[in-house]
Amino acid sequence: AQSVTQLDSHVSVSEGTPVLLRCNYSSSYSPSLFWYVQHPNKGLQLLLKYTSAATLVKGINGFEAEFKKSETSFHLTKPSAHMSDAAEYFCVVSDPGNFNKFYFGSGTKLNVKP
């Protein structure tokens, strides 16, 4: 079965410093992986996705993530945090046998301090 573990429920960084949001997945096959962002009282927006092409994936708003099969990880990073990055971030894995069934992590709330 597929599953996703987001290692930190809350992360706090200062504006201008790097962001690292950790995600580990469990999958029997090569999965498709996604990061979504949810701003307060908003829907979920796709940040980036990995679908077996380049292992380093660039997304919107300066975010990127690296697929590391040996570590079963898909951590989300950004070199310099902005106040507008404060939101909740979800790591998602899709079922390789059924690409349209998505498994969500529990979410990481990112706080950005001025």
Add this chain to the structure above:
Amino acid sequence: DAGVIQSPRHEVTEMGQEVTLRCKPISGHDYLFWYRQTMMRGLELLIYFNNNVPIDDSGMPEDRFSAKMPNASFSTLKIQPSEPRDSAVYFCASSTGEKEAFFGQGTRLTVV
């Protein structure tokens, strides 16, 4: 395209009443998903459709919940009778093939 459209955005109802949530997926998308988000349980997949046919409803919590997709451009999620523990944000999402899902803005349901 306007994206996935959900209505209403907010719903407050009394316990025991019927609640109907509505969703219009993105045109051309053949998969539609209903999710529920709560503080305690996070995001849960309730049910999803492919070409208007329910494929997996294993996430539907109980018989009080039902979902329909009468055509490619409309789906409903109904709760009858509603209970306070159903209070949550309900998201609809749509996708096509092996692509990412696009989410609506959600319906915040409060059952008092």
